[in-house]
Amino acid sequence: MDSQSESFDALLARVRGCTLCAAKLDHEPRPVIQASLASKILVVGQAPGRRVHETGLPFNDPSGDRLREWMGISRDTFYDEQQLAILPMGFCYPGTGKSGDLPPRPECAPAWRELLLSRLDNIQLTLVIGQYAQAYHIPGPKRSVTDVVRHWEEYWPDLVPLPHPSPRNLIWLRRNPWFEADVVPAIRQRVSEILNPAR
Structure with missing residues (x-):
């Protein structure tokens, strides 16, 4: 079947049933994504954690x-697929390494990413979280997450690079107070404009 003639629901069902990296995992694959053709904001993270x-x-x-605090939205809004699509760089939990979760499995993005992104025509803002997502969505010479995030206005208003919102990143947030002082208010304003357009 031509991928463009496949319904979006059928494509999502194929993604959610994917076992491409099963032999490389020590647990059953469980792709975790959220999307609809109506989604207005795309959240791109690394890969699901154990929880x-x-x-x-x-x-x-x-x-x-x-992340929801940074965006200024409730859980209900965050989990409304008509509002938000959530497509991490790896759809399955990759397992744990010596210093935290392993990187996203490399099989995932080539297999599914463009198929999904090409159908999300209503996205007005993409939040790109962490180094793996930024390497894909902001191509170019390798740069640190801090450097990419510091230059967030270069990508505004369609895309915003973010540090990971993990509790492990509290030291980064303390060392870079400009992020919560300048970037977070701009994100909240943009998210509000998209999700609550003036009537």
């Missing part, structure tokens, strides 16, 4: 609480 893997709900952890 997200167990619950099947993206950003259902302290990282998600902080």
